[in-house]
Amino acid sequence: MKAEIPEEFKIGATTAHIEYTKHLRSDEGYSGTYNQRTGILQIESHLVGAKRDRTLGHELMEVIKENYSLSISENDMTCIANGWLEFLQQLNIEFDWGGMENARDTNKTES
Numbered sequence: 001m002k003a004e005i006p007e008e009f010k011i012g013a014t015t016a017h018i019e020y021t022k023h024l025r026s027d028e029g030y031s032g033t034y035n036q037r038t039g040i041l042q043i044e045s046h047l048v049g050a051k052r053d054r055t056l057g058h059e060l061m062e063v064i065k066e067n068y069s070l071s072i073s074e075n076d077m078t079c080i081a082n083g084w085l086e087f088l089q090q091l092n093i094e095f096d097w098g099g100m101e102n103a104r105d106t107n108k109t110e111s
């Protein structure tokens with residue numbers, strides 16, 4: 001079963017808007033980031049497959065951490081996110097990035 005990745009989602013009162021960002025990895029040194037102030041969750045636009053899913057998984061944990069004011073390490077968030085992804089795989093749930101890719105390609109044409 002494919003589950004489409006939305007452009008926006010909410011955890012409690014915390015909203016996250018997902019954006020593909022070009023050259024995030026080369027410019028900033030990381031493949032994903034969540035800005036608590038703007039609510040923008042950026043994903044490196046060159047990522048594909050499991051790496052992209054894991055990056056989103058980690059950033060989702062960042063949104064949860066922010067919403068619930070958790071004290072949790074970067075590594076712990078990665079482990080919890082990866083564990084959840086393994087579980088979703090066993091349920092045959094796959095992320096569908098099609099909508100996000102269309103939005104990315106539209107932005108590319110505009111810029």
Ligand SMILES: [Zn+2]
Nearest residue numbers: 058062074077
């Ligand atoms: Zn992090």
